[in-house]
Amino acid sequence: MDLLSLDVSVIFYDTTSIYFEIEEEDENEEERKGLRKRGYCKDHRSDLPQVIVGMAINRNGYPIRHWVFPGNTTDVTTVARVVKDLGALRPRQFVFVGDRGMVSKRNIDFLESRRLKYILAVKGRSDPLASEAVSKKGRFIKVKDSLWVKEKILEDEARKMRYILCYNPKGAKRDQKRRERALSFIEEELSHSQRLNKSKAKLLSHRTYGRYLKLSKNGKIGLDKAKLRTEARLDGKYILSTNDFSLSPGEIAQGYKDLSRIETAFQSMKHVLDIRPVNHTKEQRIRAHVGICVLAYLLSTHAENTCLMSWKKIRSSLGGLHAGCISSPEATFIKTTEPNKEQRSILRKFSIKPPPEVLKIL
Numbered sequence: 001m002d003l004l005s006l007d008v009s010v011i012f013y014d015t016t017s018i019y020f021e022i023e024e025e026d027e028n029e030e031e032r033k034g035l036r037k038r039g040y041c042k043d044h045r046s047d048l049p050q051v052i053v054g055m056a057i058n059r060n061g062y063p064i065r066h067w068v069f070p071g072n073t074t075d076v077t078t079v080a081r082v083v084k085d086l087g088a089l090r091p092r093q094f095v096f097v098g099d100r101g102m103v104s105k106r107n108i109d110f111l112e113s114r115r116l117k118y119i120l121a122v123k124g125r126s127d128p129l130a131s132e133a134v135s136k137k138g139r140f141i142k143v144k145d146s147l148w149v150k151e152k153i154l155e156d157e158a159r160k161m162r163y164i165l166c167y168n169p170k171g172a173k174r175d176q177k178r179r180e181r182a183l184s185f186i187e188e189e190l191s192h193s194q195r196l197n198k199s200k201a202k203l204l205s206h207r208t209y210g211r212y213l214k215l216s217k218n219g220k221i222g223l224d225k226a227k228l229r230t231e232a233r234l235d236g237k238y239i240l241s242t243n244d245f246s247l248s249p250g251e252i253a254q255g256y257k258d259l260s261r262i263e264t265a266f267q268s269m270k271h272v273l274d275i276r277p278v279n280h281t282k283e284q285r286i287r288a289h290v291g292i293c294v295l296a297y298l299l300s301t302h303a304e305n306t307c308l309m310s311w312k313k314i315r316s317s318l319g320g321l322h323a324g325c326i327s328s329p330e331a332t333f334i335k336t337t338e339p340n341k342e343q344r345s346i347l348r349k350f351s352i353k354p355p356p357e358v359l360k361i362l
Helices: 079-086 105-113 128-134 169-192 198-205 225-233 249-257 260-271 283-307 311-318 341-349
Strands: 010-019 050-057 063-070 095-098 117-122 141-144 147-155 160-167 213-215 221-223 237-242 323-327 332-336 358-361
Touching (some): 010 079, 010 260, 050 079, 050 283, 063 079, 063 283, 079 105, 105 117, 117 249, 160 169, 169 198, 283 311
Parallel strands (some): 095 117
Antiparallel strands (some): 010 050, 117 237, 323 332, 332 358
16 A cells, blocks of 8 residues: 555545543643643533544545644634645645535635535524525435535625435434434423423423424413424435535535545444544643554555455454464474365455464474
8 A cells, every 4th residue: 555645636534522531631741731721522421521632534434644632622713724734735625525514704714715515414493594505495315325515606796516414214203203202202392381490491492302493472481383393394315515516416416425434434443443542641642542543444444445345354354363382292283274265365455474384493
């Protein structure tokens, strides 16, 4: 693998959180630099200090670069730093693909000031242009069974943008059932009392349930029918914005779906390569620990791409190769097990000779 010749025409960027099983955050002392902080945790452990790990990968899943941010860093504030660092790539022009957390007017202005193409997911509930795109009449075009698209070009004061409305029929059914379960729970809770108490206030501020509720002037909490209609319109749908007018809507939608590769990368680092626990306190050692895990992921990705099988299966297969010590009246020697067909195939793809039958005579 020649790392200097990797395809970097499309860069996928996302972040994850790595928590520490400690109670206290880092102080802003010289030896710690305040890296371990509490913040929004994607593993639902906001009670613990954490660091934010950002990673950029290419279309083949290879990590191009990674970053370690303080645990209270929000995704949207990392984009400018990341894009500047990626400016050292050759060629400098690439398509930047990011999730909803990366979207802000400032970040879009920054990307366009760098003359970069981008594909970004949009918060359909809060972006007025995205809401207009959702309401566009017309038929969806089928890309594949799980992906239908339609497009609307909109223009604001600063720029012309393409909005791609993506629809997954099976996803729509899942969203509808999920909402029905939520409404069933809400109605059960509200049936006990209409008075505003601590429990009801918690329901109103809940990240999921709160979007279906409203507070009346007399202090009663009830279902917001307008919000329910809006939510129903978004079932199975997500919205993308891009300034690339050369690709078809289907290509843009598929390009964004490939962002899931980076989520797979984070899951592999957490559950296969065991990035946790992080038993370090000093900033440079925390960064080194993350860097070693990213390097391990790069090597496992190269193994997967070479063998066309998962790293878990590769590791399991090669783990069947053993060496044992055998003693006889004449000699004691170390003998290896004979590789099977799959093991020989994996070794051959890496130009590695099978181990000799006898490693050593003692």
